[in-house]
Amino acid sequence: MAQHDALLRVDGLTVDLPGTRGDVRVVDGVSFDVPAGTTVGLIGESGSGKTMTANAIIGLLPDGARTGGRLSWRGEDLLHADGARRRKARGHEISMIFQDPLAALNPTQRIGRQVGEILRRDGVGRGEVRRRVVELLDRAGIPDPAERANRYPHEFSGGLRQRAMIALALAGSPSLLLADEPTTALDVTVQARILRLLRSIQETDGLSVLLVSHDLRVVANVASQVVVMYAGRVAERGPAPQVLRRPAHPYTKALVRSVPAVRTKTALADPLPGAPATPANRPAGCPFHPRCPIARDRCRTEVPPVREVAPGRFSACHFAEEVLTS
Amino acid sequence: MTLLEIRDLRVTFGRRRDPFVAVDGVSLSVGAEETLGLVGESGSGKTTVARCVAGLQRPDAGTVTFEGRPLERVGRRPAELQRAVQMVFQDPRSSLNPRMNVASIIGEAWRTHPSAAPSGDRTAALHALLADVGLDPDVATRRPGDLSGGQCQRVSIARALAVRPRLLVCDEAVSALDVSVQAQILRLLVDLRRTHHLAMLFISHDLGVVHQIADRVAVMRRGEVVEEGPASDVLGAPQHEYTRALLDAALDLDDAGSVTA
Numbered sequence: 001m002a003q004h005d006a007l008l009r010v011d012g013l014t015v016d017l018p019g020t021r022g023d024v025r026v027v028d029g030v031s032f033d034v035p036a037g038t039t040v041g042l043i044g045e046s047g048s049g050k051t052m053t054a055n056a057i058i059g060l061l062p063d064g065a066r067t068g069g070r071l072s073w074r075g076e077d078l079l080h081a082d083g084a085r086r087r088k089a090r091g092h093e094i095s096m097i098f099q100d101p102l103a104a105l106n107p108t109q110r111i112g113r114q115v116g117e118i119l120r121r122d123g124v125g126r127g128e129v130r131r132r133v134v135e136l137l138d139r140a141g142i143p144d145p146a147e148r149a150n151r152y153p154h155e156f157s158g159g160l161r162q163r164a165m166i167a168l169a170l171a172g173s174p175s176l177l178l179a180d181e182p183t184t185a186l187d188v189t190v191q192a193r194i195l196r197l198l199r200s201i202q203e204t205d206g207l208s209v210l211l212v213s214h215d216l217r218v219v220a221n222v223a224s225q226v227v228v229m230y231a232g233r234v235a236e237r238g239p240a241p242q243v244l245r246r247p248a249h250p251y252t253k254a255l256v257r258s259v260p261a262v263r264t265k266t267a268l269a270d271p272l273p274g275a276p277a278t279p280a281n282r283p284a285g286c287p288f289h290p291r292c293p294i295a296r297d298r299c300r301t302e303v304p305p306v307r308e309v310a311p312g313r314f315s316a317c318h319f320a321e322e323v324l325t326s
Numbered sequence: 327m328t329l330l331e332i333r334d335l336r337v338t339f340g341r342r343r344d345p346f347v348a349v350d351g352v353s354l355s356v357g358a359e360e361t362l363g364l365v366g367e368s369g370s371g372k373t374t375v376a377r378c379v380a381g382l383q384r385p386d387a388g389t390v391t392f393e394g395r396p397l398e399r400v401g402r403r404p405a406e407l408q409r410a411v412q413m414v415f416q417d418p419r420s421s422l423n424p425r426m427n428v429a430s431i432i433g434e435a436w437r438t439h440p441s442a443a444p445s446g447d448r449t450a451a452l453h454a455l456l457a458d459v460g461l462d463p464d465v466a467t468r469r470p471g472d473l474s475g476g477q478c479q480r481v482s483i484a485r486a487l488a489v490r491p492r493l494l495v496c497d498e499a500v501s502a503l504d505v506s507v508q509a510q511i512l513r514l515l516v517d518l519r520r521t522h523h524l525a526m527l528f529i530s531h532d533l534g535v536v537h538q539i540a541d542r543v544a545v546m547r548r549g550e551v552v553e554e555g556p557a558s559d560v561l562g563a564p565q566h567e568y569t570r571a572l573l574d575a576a577l578d579l580d581d582a583g584s585v586t587a
Contacts, residue, residue, distance in 0.1 A: 045504040046475075187367035188531070192575040214505060217577035244579060258509040260534035262576045263562060268516060268538060271509035275474040291506075 006033040007208050008057065008094075008176060012069035013079075015052050015061060019280060026052045026279045028232040029069070031306065032225075034176060039202060039209040041223030041240060043216060043255070047278035049232035050212045054178045057210070058096050059086040091118045091172035099181035101161040105153040111137070111164050112149030118172045132171070140167040141197050159190035166197065170205075180212040195222055216259050220244050228252050231277040231287035234306050238313040248315035248324045251288050286318070294319060328393075329525050330356040330379065330411075330493055335388035337374050348374045349385070350549035356493065361519065361526040363540030363557060365533060365572070370546040372529050376497045379527060380413045392493070409439050412486035416498035418478035422470040428456070428481050429466040435488040442489040458521075459484045460514060476507035483514065493525045500535065512539060533576050537561045545569045 015027035027049040034040050044050035055061050056079070057071060071079040078089060098104045106114055115136055116129040124132070130149075137145035140163040153161055162182060169177055179198065183191035199222060202209055213219050219226055220240060227237040228249065236249035247253040260266040272291045277283055283290050289299040298318055309320040317323060335352040338345035349371040356362045366372045377383035378390055381400030390397040392407055400408060415421040422431060432452055436443035444451035453463040459480040470478050479499065486494060496515065500508040516539055519526060530536050536543060537557055544554040545568065553566040564570045 045506060188533075188572060188577075189367065189575040192577075216505070217579055220579050221577045255505055256579065258505050259579050260532075260538045261580065262534045262537060262573060262578050265537050265558060265562075266534065268513050269509050271513050272506045273510075275476055275507055276504055 006072070007036040007074065008034040008210075009070070009072040010034075010053070010057070011072060013053065013056060013071065014068040015049070015056050016066045016068075017052075017062065018064040021280075023066070024280045025282075026232050027056065028279070028282075030227075030229070030232075030234055031069075032227045032234065032237055034208050034210055035225075036175070036208055037202070037206045038225060039198075039211055039223045041219030041226040042210060042212045042229065043214070043219055043226055044212075044229035045214055045276040047231060047276050048229040049279065050229050051180055052232075053229070054096065054180055054210060054212050058090055058094050058178055060096070091174065093172075093174055094176045094178065095169040095172060095174040096178040096180065097162070097165045097169050097182050099184050101158075101165040102153055104165060105161065105168075107153055110150055110152060111156070115149070115164065115168045115171055117168075122172075133167075136167040136171055137164065139170070139201070140164065141193070142167070158186055159194065162186065162190075162194055163197065166194075166201070170201065174207070176208045176210065178210045178212070181214070182211070183218060184213070184215065191218070198222065216244065216255055228255070231282050232279040233287060234314070234316060235288065236313075236315045236317075237306075242313065246324060248309050248313050248320045249288075249317045250292050250294055250323055253323060254291075254293075286316070294322070327358050328355045329358045329360075330354075330397075330527070331389075331391045331394075332375065332379070333389045333391075335375065335378060335390065336386045337371070337378065337383060338386050347549050349378070351388070352546070352549070352551055353388075354544055354551065354554070356525050356527055358492075359519070359523050359525055360542065361528055361540045363536035363543040364527060364529045364546060365531065365536055365543060366546035367531065367572075369548070371549040372546050373497055375546070376413070376495050376527060376529050379493075380411060380495050381408070382413075405439060405441065409442055409489040410492045411495065412489065412491035412493070413495045413497065414479070414482050414486055414499045416502050418475060418482045418502070419470055421482055422478055422485075424470050427467050427469050428461075428473075428484075431481060431485055432488050435485050439489040455484050455488055458487060458518070460510075474507075475503050476510060479503060479511050480514065483511075483518070487518065487522065490522075491524065493527065494519075495527045495529075497529045498531065499528075501530065501532065508535075515539065533561060533573065534578075545572065 011031050013027055013030045016023040016025050030053055042050045056067055067079055070077050112133045116133040119129045119132055133149055134145045142148050142163050183194050211223055223240045226240045226243050228235045230251050235251045244256055254272045257269040274291050277287045285301045286299045286304050289295040304316045304318045306314050306316045309315045332354045335349050337349040338347050340346045352375055364372045378385050381403055384399050452466055456465055461480050500511050528540055540557045543557045543560040544551050547568050553560055553569045564573055
């Protein structure tokens with residue numbers, strides 16, 4: 001992908017968090033692009049660093065976190081920008097929605113007030129704020145928006161709360177929306193509606209979305225590009241349909257196999273042994289090697305770099321070509 | 327042969343004059359060594375049905391019987407019926423006592439049900455039980471906080487198996503686990519079902535997982551069973567409009583890009 005196409009370019013991003021036994025590198029040299037107007041899926045299990053990557057992009061890391069690498073936002077390095085610049089980007093250029101909107105929304109404030117906050121901070125007049133809040137709630141698919149704007153978060157169902165969260169995230173007209181497990185806590189029928197809403201907003205506004213999820217089915221259905229993370233590093237990335245149909249990393253392959261079909265009976269997959277590696281206990285060499293069905297001596301000692309193994313396909317496996325053709 | 331029989335079960339919550347009907351006339355049965363999948367969205371009443379079977383919730387009306395004998399609340403249940411029905415919960419960490427090590431957790435199950443306790447060498451029996459669920463003997467001295475989510479769920483399953491049950495009630499037993507660990511626990515449950523001749527009431531919101539392991543499936547909506555039958559029929563050729571709506575909303579890996587505006 002040509003440089004000018006990327007709205008956001010994550011380049012060698014590292015995040016170190018202070019731990020009880022020294023710093024832990026929870027994100028270790030992660031690189032990928034988010035092209036304008038596309039949805040990129042960031043897939044990973046617990047400890048993969050997917051949420052920390054998203055938090056680093058929007059600048060919401062915990063105290064004591066240290067970062068390295070570059071976050072190139074329309075060519076400007078956001079990672080090393082000052083606090084004022086980052087605050088300005090947050091909400092207006094990049095905004096975020098979370099798995100649990102009830103925790104993210106203020107329980108003591110009416111929905112309309114929270115959605116309108118960024119507009120008020122920008123100095124928009126009262127009447128105009130009110131009008132735009134109702135319009136945003138309406139766009140987020142909230143029925144009777146003028147009345148709902150006066151309600152509190154606890155008066156909303158889970159699906160409506162996530163819609164309110166989306167309205168809030170869109171209030172500052174961002175170009176990139178970070179969505180961290182936005183439908184994980186929702187029932188399937190509600191999930192389908194929220195995903196359709198995100199898709200429609202993306203198409204009408206030309207919004208880019210970075211969808212962080214453990215759920216391959218969700219990512220497969222909405223993302224055009226995917227990044228698969230394991231133990232703080234990129235295992236594989238590329239176009240979603242290709243990566244999920246013909247993985248170039250044994251970890252992606254195992255993940256895909258462990259997702260059963262809904263309408264037909266799938267035989268139980270041969271499960272991977274053990275639990276996902278964590279950045280605090282990252283194995284030497286390839287971090288996936290203790291669980292990998294094709295691991296060899298080289299995998300135990302030599303860290304595999306992310307390399308292009310087929311056009312547009314990047315994998316951090318020494319034997320990616322073998323995985324691709326098997 | 328029918329093991330578990332649920333007849334006209336009704337459970338209400340809240341005020342007597344204006345009750346919330348969580349379960350509204352549900353009848354289901356589970357045969358010996360059979361797995362019944364119970365699916366539905368939140369608020370459908372599936373967990374309340376499970377809690378009635380486990381004796382954690384008293385129904386307002388209806389009966390639950392095990393081989394023809396009534397299953398009352400857990401405190402009133404004869405010990406052998408308590409033993410016969412064991413439950414595995416969604417969150418393995420919060421369902422295990424964080425202060426007890428694994429050996430004590432299993433030992434407590436044996437103390438509660440002396441008739442199921444090993445007569446000979448307890449350590450050997452404990453290690454054999456841990457091996458059954460794929461855990462090393464050294465796990466015995468560890469506490470839940472030192473174990474991964476998957477290991478904790480294996481301990482929960484070992485605790486249930488320790489008293490030699492005939493029916494396992496699994497309420498979203500793999501939902502909180504990492505995808506790659508989910509497959510391990512499913513495989514374990516399927517293996518144990520065969521080796522220990524277990525029947526299962528398997529509750530899940532994940533239709534794909536239910537399709538993989540259930541013989542029959544019941545679909546619940548707002549306290550009622552709307553459709554029930556062999557798994558391949560209900561999930562492959564659904565008859566009820568709600569089952570069809572659930573299946574339409576469920577995503578598959580194969581229909582990539584299917585979510586359109």
